[in-house]
Amino acid sequence: MEITVNRKAHFNAAHRLHNPQWSNTENQKVFGKCNNPNFHGHNYELVVSVTGPINEDTGYVIDMKELKSIIKEQVEEPFDHKNLNLDTEEFKNLNPTAENIAVVIWDKLRKFLAPALKLKITLYETPRNFVEYSGNES
Amino acid sequence: MEITVNRKAHFNAAHRLHNPQWSNTENQKVFGKCNNPNFHGHNYELVVSVTGPINEDTGYVIDMKELKSIIKEQVEEPFDHKNLNLDTEEFKNLNPTAENIAVVIWDKLRKFLAPALKLKITLYETPRNFVEYSGNES
Amino acid sequence: MEITVNRKAHFNAAHRLHNPQWSNTENQKVFGKCNNPNFHGHNYELVVSVTGPINEDTGYVIDMKELKSIIKEQVEEPFDHKNLNLDTEEFKNLNPTAENIAVVIWDKLRKFLAPALKLKITLYETPRNFVEYSGNES
Amino acid sequence: MEITVNRKAHFNAAHRLHNPQWSNTENQKVFGKCNNPNFHGHNYELVVSVTGPINEDTGYVIDMKELKSIIKEQVEEPFDHKNLNLDTEEFKNLNPTAENIAVVIWDKLRKFLAPALKLKITLYETPRNFVEYSGNES
Amino acid sequence: MEITVNRKAHFNAAHRLHNPQWSNTENQKVFGKCNNPNFHGHNYELVVSVTGPINEDTGYVIDMKELKSIIKEQVEEPFDHKNLNLDTEEFKNLNPTAENIAVVIWDKLRKFLAPALKLKITLYETPRNFVEYSGNES
Amino acid sequence: MEITVNRKAHFNAAHRLHNPQWSNTENQKVFGKCNNPNFHGHNYELVVSVTGPINEDTGYVIDMKELKSIIKEQVEEPFDHKNLNLDTEEFKNLNPTAENIAVVIWDKLRKFLAPALKLKITLYETPRNFVEYSGNES
Numbered sequence: 001m002e003i004t005v006n007r008k009a010h011f012n013a014a015h016r017l018h019n020p021q022w023s024n025t026e027n028q029k030v031f032g033k034c035n036n037p038n039f040h041g042h043n044y045e046l047v048v049s050v051t052g053p054i055n056e057d058t059g060y061v062i063d064m065k066e067l068k069s070i071i072k073e074q075v076e077e078p079f080d081h082k083n084l085n086l087d088t089e090e091f092k093n094l095n096p097t098a099e100n101i102a103v104v105i106w107d108k109l110r111k112f113l114a115p116a117l118k119l120k121i122t123l124y125e126t127p128r129n130f131v132e133y134s135g136n137e138s
Numbered sequence: 139m140e141i142t143v144n145r146k147a148h149f150n151a152a153h154r155l156h157n158p159q160w161s162n163t164e165n166q167k168v169f170g171k172c173n174n175p176n177f178h179g180h181n182y183e184l185v186v187s188v189t190g191p192i193n194e195d196t197g198y199v200i201d202m203k204e205l206k207s208i209i210k211e212q213v214e215e216p217f218d219h220k221n222l223n224l225d226t227e228e229f230k231n232l233n234p235t236a237e238n239i240a241v242v243i244w245d246k247l248r249k250f251l252a253p254a255l256k257l258k259i260t261l262y263e264t265p266r267n268f269v270e271y272s273g274n275e276s
Numbered sequence: 277m278e279i280t281v282n283r284k285a286h287f288n289a290a291h292r293l294h295n296p297q298w299s300n301t302e303n304q305k306v307f308g309k310c311n312n313p314n315f316h317g318h319n320y321e322l323v324v325s326v327t328g329p330i331n332e333d334t335g336y337v338i339d340m341k342e343l344k345s346i347i348k349e350q351v352e353e354p355f356d357h358k359n360l361n362l363d364t365e366e367f368k369n370l371n372p373t374a375e376n377i378a379v380v381i382w383d384k385l386r387k388f389l390a391p392a393l394k395l396k397i398t399l400y401e402t403p404r405n406f407v408e409y410s411g412n413e414s
Numbered sequence: 415m416e417i418t419v420n421r422k423a424h425f426n427a428a429h430r431l432h433n434p435q436w437s438n439t440e441n442q443k444v445f446g447k448c449n450n451p452n453f454h455g456h457n458y459e460l461v462v463s464v465t466g467p468i469n470e471d472t473g474y475v476i477d478m479k480e481l482k483s484i485i486k487e488q489v490e491e492p493f494d495h496k497n498l499n500l501d502t503e504e505f506k507n508l509n510p511t512a513e514n515i516a517v518v519i520w521d522k523l524r525k526f527l528a529p530a531l532k533l534k535i536t537l538y539e540t541p542r543n544f545v546e547y548s549g550n551e552s
Numbered sequence: 553m554e555i556t557v558n559r560k561a562h563f564n565a566a567h568r569l570h571n572p573q574w575s576n577t578e579n580q581k582v583f584g585k586c587n588n589p590n591f592h593g594h595n596y597e598l599v600v601s602v603t604g605p606i607n608e609d610t611g612y613v614i615d616m617k618e619l620k621s622i623i624k625e626q627v628e629e630p631f632d633h634k635n636l637n638l639d640t641e642e643f644k645n646l647n648p649t650a651e652n653i654a655v656v657i658w659d660k661l662r663k664f665l666a667p668a669l670k671l672k673i674t675l676y677e678t679p680r681n682f683v684e685y686s687g688n689e690s
Numbered sequence: 691m692e693i694t695v696n697r698k699a700h701f702n703a704a705h706r707l708h709n710p711q712w713s714n715t716e717n718q719k720v721f722g723k724c725n726n727p728n729f730h731g732h733n734y735e736l737v738v739s740v741t742g743p744i745n746e747d748t749g750y751v752i753d754m755k756e757l758k759s760i761i762k763e764q765v766e767e768p769f770d771h772k773n774l775n776l777d778t779e780e781f782k783n784l785n786p787t788a789e790n791i792a793v794v795i796w797d798k799l800r801k802f803l804a805p806a807l808k809l810k811i812t813l814y815e816t817p818r819n820f821v822e823y824s825g826n827e828s
Contacts, residue, residue: 008541
């Protein structure tokens with residue numbers, strides 16, 4: 001019997017979509033205004049979903065206070081009020097699309113969860129655009 | 139490794155739930171106030187979800203600008219500010235329940251997506267009633 | 277010392293914007309797709325705001341259960357799942373713009389409230405368009 | 415061909431997280447401020463999701479009016495404006511975590527649905543914490 | 553030239569509406585299920601609005617980090633995960649209706665703001681019921 | 691008899707809070723992580739509120755299509771996917787706090803509205819921080 005618990009968090013960041021192997025014209029054509037060399041930004045809303053059995057003693061899948069603290073340390077502190085392209089190691093050589101940010105967050109959080117738990121990341125870049133990633137473990 | 143990208147859209151439309159093979163009494167009994175012969179209406183909120191691998195060059199599953207444009211042409215323009223029963227071909231002979239509208243939208247959008255991509259439709263009829271449809275391809 | 281209490285409600289309705297004194301061309305030019313002769317519709321979200329002193333015995337400005345019941349009887353029952361142009365007396369000869377609907381609701385509710393209380397109506401036609409009306413009593 | 419219909423509902427309740435087999439110190443350590451002996455409370459937002467084929471005569475998976483009525487009778491009436499620990503049979507001996515409340519609601523509603531339909535419960539304890547449960551029938 | 557800055561916060565609490573000078577029958581009649589002697593609870597959403605001129609050096613009306621810290625110390629810490637009737641001094645002898653809670657919060661915060669600034673409190677008891685209070689200083 | 695019509699819009703932008711007349715230490719002390727020299731960003735949600743009498747012929751205060759078009763031209767096109775500090779004239783020498791952005795938007799839109807109409811700007815920098823500005827015309 002498995003159940004999923006979800007915790008929301010958020011961070012505000014600047015970014016620019018750009019492929020350094022392409023010409024400026026090609027970047028402009030593919031990424032449009034998201035390619036602005038001076039950056040733009042978003043309020044990223046994050047949902048971290050953890051699936052597993054309910055612990056009979058606590059009634060919890062995982063202690064939400066602990067999950068909140070992992071998210072704060074691994075995602076909010078390194079990414080909040082940052083320029084993803086310039087201020088983080090993860091996106092120095094990786095295009096910070098919503099898809100890639102979700103994969104990076106999944107990889108960062110996965111190692112803090114017990115192997116038996118499943119992890120899913122939902123990341124809202126805007127209220128109208130969001131991505132979901134459940135990892136590559138199946 | 140697959141990831142899902144989601145795009146929200148909306149349209150406002152009038153509709154009436156009605157089965158022409160039934161008597162008025164039977165229609166009234168089953169559909170209640172949704173059977174009003176003069177129609178009523180909704181702000182339909184739509185989420186289009188596309189699942190596939192991340193393209194390494196772009197960091198995208200699909201270009202959101204392209205997806206937004208397909209949704210506009212295939213869903214928003216034909217359905218927005220329309221009477222679904224009277225103004226559209228799709229619901230001339232199909233009861234425009236939220237379930238049937240979701241299936242129609244899935245069928246319309248499916249043919250514009252590469253076969254390797256998966257498609258899911260979520261349609262809010264009201265903030266409290268919504269449906270989800272992932273097609274019949276499994 | 278005054279305080280404002282607010283109660284949300286909603287109704288789903290069809291409508292058409294049309295001025296019968298104008299030609300079809302003029303109506304089409306001014307109201308655009310809102311002039312569709314077959315109607316379109318909305319999920320109207322309503323906020324009813326009542327301002328007055330706090331009753332010392334109850335700690336209430338007005339009993340919310342009573343306010344909820346007045347809104348149900350005066351607004352939700354006559355307007356929900358209706359065609360505003362065809363099914364209601366109020367909009368037989370009045371164009372059902374959000375502005376006019378808000379004024380009609382204000383007029384309907386005002387007479388059920390004690391004269392010392394102030395009334396304000398907020399009406400969302402869509403999540404992006406809404407109107408506010410505080411009456412003409414000042 | 416299956417589709418999922420969803421209905422939102424809500425109830426407001428008080429609760430306390432507590433394991434009677436543990437010392438007060440242990441309870442305080444694990445449950446923190448959620449262990450307050452005088453209780454605290456939440457606006458629980460509930461989404462009930464039912465999956466099945468579309469009935470060709472109605473265009474429905476299930477009549478939403480019927481589903482709404484089952485939710486009202488089985489969840490809203492027994493839990494709304496109640497103290498889950500003191501006022502309900504279900505949580506007299508079961509810790510009312512969001513996880514356990516979701517399982518209890520699933521068990522209560524399951525027996526009112528046709529066996530061919532699938533049921534999923536989503537329960538928001540706060541706007542930032544929520545759980546999802548799809549039962550143990552797979 | 554004045555501008556208003558708003559900061560949202562929240563707390564979860566249990567409460568009971570009750571007038572000790574009335575009989576149980578009278579309390580039950582007026583407060584209905586809100587009179588449950590075992591309490592019920594809410595996720596209170598709070599908006600604190602401060603109006604004043606923009607400081608030319610900072611571009612701020614008030615430093616939001618400072619306002620957030622005052623709200624945390626004066627409202628969130630004393631009220632979050634508490635039973636308002638039993639655990640707080642403010643509501644030992646004051647019925648914790650949304651109206652009275654808003655007035656109490658206004659009085660608590662007012663003394664931490666410069667006299668030239670105006671203060672307004674908006675308090676959501678549920679997503680459908682909320683109150684607004686601007687004080688008695690006019 | 692006056693009524694207020696409101697239109698929502700949004701734009702995504704990068705910005706940095708900084709006073710060039712201060713030392714880096716002073717900027718860091720006052721603006722904290724908002725002073726990041728590499729910028730951060732937000733999804734700005736904008737509500738434009740226009741107050742005036744209802745035109746008897748149209749039932750409108752102002753044509754929402756026209757208002758939407760002014761907002762697009764004056765706010766969304768110049769600010770969306772831009773770095774407010776680097777890409778706009780308005781904030782070359784003005785600190786782009788939410789307060790100052792709201793005043794700039796008010797000044798830009800005011801000149802496109804008839805003098806008899808009143809204008810108010812509400813700007814959400816994050817879901818928890820927002821400002822309101824009604825101009826200096828009273």
